[in-house]
Amino acid sequence: MNNKEYDVIVIGAGNAGLVAALTLQKKGKKVLLLEKGRVVGGLSSSFIRGRFEFDTSLHPICEFGSKENSGVIYDLFSRLEIVDKLSVEALPEAFAVYSLDHKKKYVMPVGKDAFILKMEEYVPDSTKSMEEFFSLCEEIESALSYIRENKGHFDMEVLLKKYPYFMAIASYSVKKVLKKINMPLKAQEILCSYWSYLGSPVSKLSFVQYASTIYSCITRGPVIFKKGSHAISLLLSEEFIKNGGTLRCLTGVKEILVKDNEVTGVVTDSNEKFLTKHILANLSPNVVYGNLILDNVVPNKAKSLTNSRSFGARGVSVYIGLNKTKEELGLENMTYFIYHSLNSDKEFKRMHGVFSGNLTAILKNSSIDSSCLVLSSLIFGGAFDKLVTKENYFAMKEKFAESLVSSFEEATGVNIRDAIEEIEVATPVTFARYTGHPEGVIYGYMATSYDNLIPRILNEENEIFIKGLHFCGSFASWLSSSSATYINGEQEALKTLEEMENEKV
Amino acid sequence: MKKFKIAIDANQDLLKFKNLGEERRKAIERGSTTHVNASSFTNNLVEMIHPKGIKVEVVQIIEETEDTKSFYLKPVKLESMPPFLPGQYVTLTVTINGKTYKRPYSISNFLKSLEMYRITVKKEKNGMVSTYLFNECEVGETFNLLGPFGHFTYQPLRDGKDVVFLAGGSGITPFMAFLQNQAFLEKIHSLTLLYGAKSEFDLIFKKEIDEICSKNKKIQVIYVLSEQKRSDYAYGFIDEEKILQIGFENKTFFVSGPLKMYFSLNEIFKKLDIPNKFIRHEIFREVPEDLVEQNFQLTIKMKDKTLTIPCNEKETLIQSMEKGRVKTLVHCTVGECGFCRSKLLAGTVKTEDSCVRASDKEAHYIHPCVSYPLSDVIIEIPL
Numbered sequence: 057m058n059n060k061e062y063d064v065i066v067i068g069a070g071n072a073g074l075v076a077a078l079t080l081q082k083k084g085k086k087v088l089l090l091e092k093g094r095v096v097g098g099l100s101s102s103f104i105r106g107r108f109e110f111d112t113s114l115h116p117i118c119e120f121g122s123k124e125n126s127g128v129i130y131d132l133f134s135r136l137e138i139v140d141k142l143s144v145e146a147l148p149e150a151f152a153v154y155s156l157d158h159k160k161k162y163v164m165p166v167g168k169d170a171f172i173l174k175m176e177e178y179v180p181d182s183t184k185s186m187e188e189f190f191s192l193c194e195e196i197e198s199a200l201s202y203i204r205e206n207k208g209h210f211d212m213e214v215l216l217k218k219y220p221y222f223m224a225i226a227s228y229s230v231k232k233v234l235k236k237i238n239m240p241l242k243a244q245e246i247l248c249s250y251w252s253y254l255g256s257p258v259s260k261l262s263f264v265q266y267a268s269t270i271y272s273c274i275t276r277g278p279v280i281f282k283k284g285s286h287a288i289s290l291l292l293s294e295e296f297i298k299n300g301g302t303l304r305c306l307t308g309v310k311e312i313l314v315k316d317n318e319v320t321g322v323v324t325d326s327n328e329k330f331l332t333k334h335i336l337a338n339l340s341p342n343v344v345y346g347n348l349i350l351d352n353v354v355p356n357k358a359k360s361l362t363n364s365r366s367f368g369a370r371g372v373s374v375y376i377g378l379n380k381t382k383e384e385l386g387l388e389n390m391t392y393f394i395y396h397s398l399n400s401d402k403e404f405k406r407m408h409g410v411f412s413g414n415l416t417a418i419l420k421n422s423s424i425d426s427s428c429l430v431l432s433s434l435i436f437g438g439a440f441d442k443l444v445t446k447e448n449y450f451a452m453k454e455k456f457a458e459s460l461v462s463s464f465e466e467a468t469g470v471n472i473r474d475a476i477e478e479i480e481v482a483t484p485v486t487f488a489r490y491t492g493h494p495e496g497v498i499y500g501y502m503a504t505s506y507d508n509l510i511p512r513i514l515n516e517e518n519e520i521f522i523k524g525l526h527f528c529g530s531f532a533s534w535l536s537s538s539s540a541t542y543i544n545g546e547q548e549a550l551k552t553l554e555e556m557e558n559e560k561v
Numbered sequence: 562m563k564k565f566k567i568a569i570d571a572n573q574d575l576l577k578f579k580n581l582g583e584e585r586r587k588a589i590e591r592g593s594t595t596h597v598n599a600s601s602f603t604n605n606l607v608e609m610i611h612p613k614g615i616k617v618e619v620v621q622i623i624e625e626t627e628d629t630k631s632f633y634l635k636p637v638k639l640e641s642m643p644p645f646l647p648g649q650y651v652t653l654t655v656t657i658n659g660k661t662y663k664r665p666y667s668i669s670n671f672l673k674s675l676e677m678y679r680i681t682v683k684k685e686k687n688g689m690v691s692t693y694l695f696n697e698c699e700v701g702e703t704f705n706l707l708g709p710f711g712h713f714t715y716q717p718l719r720d721g722k723d724v725v726f727l728a729g730g731s732g733i734t735p736f737m738a739f740l741q742n743q744a745f746l747e748k749i750h751s752l753t754l755l756y757g758a759k760s761e762f763d764l765i766f767k768k769e770i771d772e773i774c775s776k777n778k779k780i781q782v783i784y785v786l787s788e789q790k791r792s793d794y795a796y797g798f799i800d801e802e803k804i805l806q807i808g809f810e811n812k813t814f815f816v817s818g819p820l821k822m823y824f825s826l827n828e829i830f831k832k833l834d835i836p837n838k839f840i841r842h843e844i845f846r847e848v849p850e851d852l853v854e855q856n857f858q859l860t861i862k863m864k865d866k867t868l869t870i871p872c873n874e875k876e877t878l879i880q881s882m883e884k885g886r887v888k889t890l891v892h893c894t895v896g897e898c899g900f901c902r903s904k905l906l907a908g909t910v911k912t913e914d915s916c917v918r919a920s921d922k923e924a925h926y927i928h929p930c931v932s933y934p935l936s937d938v939i940i941e942i943p944l
C-alpha cells in the first residue's frame with residue numbers, strides 16, 4: 057500500500073467521524089480522516105468570547121451515567137479507552153419543564169422511584185402507567201443493545217422470543233404507546249418534555265427512540281462533560297493520531313471516485329487523490345450524492361431515497377455569558393424546557409414559525425462569579441428562509457436573541473439581561489457555514505414514519521447503494537443526537553470492518 | 562417484568578414491525594430520481610454573508626491627515642459587500658516584494674447599500690503594510706479581503722442605551738461606522754464621543770463627525786487635545802475627571818485607541834468599580850517588554866512538507882513566517898480570533914493565551930500571532 061492508499065477514508069471529523077476513525081485505527085486499519093474545517097469536532101466544538109468559553113452544542117448527555125451504572129456512551133468511551141480522561145458533572149435534575157401559557161413548572165428528579173413519586177404528586181393516579189412505562193423501557197434498552205451487538209443484522213426470531221414487547225411496540229409512536237398504557241394525558245406531556253431534543257413531536261417520534269433516551273436520562277441522570285464538547289473532539293482526534301491515524305484538517309473532499317458501482321478513492325479540494333475501497337461519510341447523503349459523486353454514477357435508488365426524505369430541525373442558539381452565578385441569579389436548575397404548552401404536536405406546529413419562544417436551556421457556572429447560559433430553539437420547515445435576507449441578517453440575529461431571552465425570563469421570572477456580559481447568536485446560516493449541511497440542518501433527516509429509527513436500521517443493508525460507501529453521523533441510521541452520532545460512528549466502523557473481513561475470505 | 566397487555570392491535574403488531582422495512586422500500590421507489598440537491602437558500606446565504614474571500618479594488622484614496630489615508634474598496638466580482646456590524650474589521654492581504662502580509666483594518670464607514678467599504682490607515686513607524694499603503698498604493702490596485710470579523714459591536718441585550726465612545730488617534734476608525742449606522746443610532750438614547758489626539762491637525766474625520774453631530778441631538782462630541790491648548794477643545798488626555806464629568810452610571814463604554822490609553826483607562830474603570838459588562842475593548846496586541854534580540858529556528862510542519870526558517874525572540878512566529886514567505890492563516894493578528902491556532906510540537910514560546918480554549922492549552926495549542934520564540938520551535942499548521 058503506498059502512502060496515498062488507505063484501508064478506510066473517513067470524510068468529516070464530527071462526533072461520528074471521529075469515533076469511526078478511532079475505532080478502525082484501533083483495530084489496526086490504516087485510516088485517513090479528512091476534515092474541511094480547521095478544527096475537529098463539527099458541531100461539538102467551542103468558541104471564546106471575553107472570559108467565557110462557550111460549548112457550541114452544550115446539552116445534557118443522557119446515555120453516560122457512571123462506572124456503576126454505565127450507559128451506552130460510557131461503555132463506548134471505555135472501549136475507546138478515553139473514559140478515564142473525561143470528567144463529568146451530574147445535573148441535579150432529570151429536567152425542569154415550564155409551560156408559558158399555563159404558568160406552570162414541573163421539576164422532575166433523577167431516579168426511577170423518585171421520578172414516579174414526583175409524577176404522582178403532579179398527576180394523581182399516574183403511578184401504574186409510569187411503572188408500565190419503565191418496564192417497557194427496560195426491555196427496549198436490552199433489545200437495542202442486542203441490535204447494536206449484532207450491528208443491525210439481528211435475528212427476528214430471537215427478538216420475538218426474548219423481546220416480545222419490544223417487537224409489539226417498535227412500530228408505534230410515543231403517543232400511541234403511552235395512550236395504550238393509559239397514562240394520564242398530563243403525565244404523558246410531562247414525561248415527553250424531552251421531545252424537542254429529539255426533534256419530533258410525540259405523534260411522529262418513535263416510542264423506541266424516545267423511551268431509550270428518557271429512560272437512561274431518568275435512571276442514570278443526565279451529565280455534561282466538564283471540559284466541554286471540544287475537549288472530547290480533541291481527545292478523540294489525539295487518540296486517533298497516537299494510534300497511528302492520519303488526520304488532515306482544512307482538507308475538503310470535492311469528489312468521491314466510483315467505478316463499477318464501487319468506491320475507489322477521493323479527490324480533495326487541492327486536487328490530491330487518495331485511494332481506498334472503504335469510505336465512511338460523516339456528511340449528508342444530499343451532499344454526497346448531490347455534490348461529491350458524478351451524477352451519472354449515482355444509482356437511481358440512492359437518488360430516490362435521498363429525494364424522498366425531508367430535513368429535520370434547524371436551530372437557533374444564543375450563547376450568553378452572565379456575570380453572576382446561577383445561585384446569585386436565583387436559578388436552581390441546569391436543564392430547562394420552555395414551551396407555550398406541553399402539547400408537543402401543537403408546539404411542533406408553532407415551531408414552523410421562527411420566533412416560537414419555545415426553547416431548551418442549559419445553565420452552568422463557569423467561575424466563582426459567572427455562568428454560561430445556552431438557549432436553543434428549533435425551527436421546522438422553511439419559515440427561516442422566507443424571513444431572513446442578507447440585508448436583515450444581523451437585525452434578525454438580535455430578534456432571535458431578544459425572543460429567546462424574553463421567553464426564558466418570562467418562564468423563570470428571573471431577569472438575566474442585566475447580567476449579560478457576552479452574547480453570541482448562531483443561526484442556521486452559522487450551522488451551514490461550519491458544517492456544510494444543507495439548509496444548516498442540525499438534526500439530520502426528519503425522523504418520522506418510514507424514516508424512523510427502526511426502519512432505518514432494518515433497511516441499512518439494502519441501502520448500501522455504492523459498494524464501500526457508508527454514512528455515519530446525524531443523517532445516518534441511529535438519528536441525530538450527540539449520543540446517537542457517537543454510537544453510530546462505532547456501528548458503521550464495525551460494519552466496514554466486517555466488510556473488510558468478508559473481502560479477505 | 563410485570564405482565565400486562567401492550568398489544569395495540571395484537572394481530573397486527575408483528576406484521577407491522579416486519580412491514581416497516583417494506584414501507585420504506587416502497588417510499589424509496591416513489592422518490593424522484595432527479596439530481597439530488599446539496600445546497601439550498603441557507604447555503605447561498607452563507608456565501609453572501611460569509612464569503613471565503615472578496616477581491617476588492619481601490620476606487621478612491623483620501624488623505625485625511627499628514628499620516629493617515631482612507632481607501633474606498635469596491636468588490637470586483639460581487640454586486641455588493643457582505644453585511645457587517647459597526648465595529649467589525651476586515652483583513653487585508655497585501656503582497657510587497659513577493660512577501661504576503663495580512664493586516665486587520667476596521668471598516669470606517671457604513672453604507673446601507675453595502676456598495677463599498679472604507680478603511681483608514683495610519684502610517685506606522687517602520688510599518689510594513691501601513692507604509693506601503695500610505696506611500697505606494699494607488700487607485701485601481703486590487704486586494705484580497707477576508708471578513709468582516711470581530712465582536713467590538715453593539716448588542717442591545719447586553720449594552721446600555723447610553724453609550725460612551727472613547728477614541729484615541731486612529732482608534733476613531735471603527736466608531737465612524739457606528740456614527741453612520743442609523744440602525745445603531747435608533748437603538749440608543751445618548752452617545753458621547755470623547756476623541757483624543759495630539760493636535761487639531763491629527764483629528765481624523767473631524768468635519769464628518771461635526772456634521773453627523775449637528776444632525777443628531779443624541780450625539781455629543783468632545784475633542785481632547787494633548788499637545789495643543791485651545792479654548793474650544795478640551796486639553797490633556799481622556800482621564801478620570803473627564804469620565805466623571807460625563808458620568809458613568811449605567812453607561813456602556815467602547816474603547817479604541819493606543820495601548821497606553823487602554824491601560825490608563827483600565828485603572829480608572831477599576832477605581833470607579835465599573836463592571837466588565839459595561840466596558841468593550843477593541844482588540845489589541847500587547848508586546849511583552851522583556852524580550853531580547855535572539856535568533857532561533859522555526860520549523861513548520863505542514864500536511865506534506867516541513868520548512869525551517871529563522872525566527873527571532875522579538876518577533877511573533879507569524880511575523881517570521883511572513884518574512885520567510887510561509888503561508889499564514891490569520892485574521893486578527895492579535896491572538897483573539899483563533900484562526901492561526903497551531904500545535905506547538907517542540908520548544909518554548911512566550912505567548913498570550915487568554916483566547917485559547919482550555920483543552921487546547923492542555924494539548925499545547927498556541928496562537929502564533931501572539932507567540933514569541935524562547936528557543937528553537939516546531940509547530941504544526943493545518944496547511
Ligand SMILES: Cc1cc2nc3c(=O)[nH]c(=O)nc-3n(C[C@H](O)[C@H](O)[C@H](O)COP(=O)(O)OP(=O)(O)OC[C@H]3O[C@@H](n4cnc5c(N)ncnc54)[C@H](O)[C@@H]3O)c2cc1C
Nearest residue numbers: 650664665666667681682683687688689690691692734846
Ligand atoms: C482589530 C484591529 C483593527 C485595526 N484597525 C486599524 C485601522 O482602522 N487603522 C489602522 O491604521 N490600523 C488598524 N489596525 C492596525 C493594523 O492592523 C496594523 O497593525 C498597522 O497598520 C501596522 O501594520 P504594519 O504592517 O504597517 O506594521 P508592521 O510591519 O506589522 O509592524 C510595525 C511595528 O508595529 C508593531 N505592531 C504591528 N502590529 C501591531 C499591533 N497590532 N499591536 C501592537 N504592535 C503592533 C510591530 O511589532 C512593529 O514594531 C488594526 C488592528 C486590529 C487588531
Ligand code: FES
Nearest residue numbers: 894896899901930
Ligand atoms: S490570527 Fe487571530 S488569533 Fe492569531
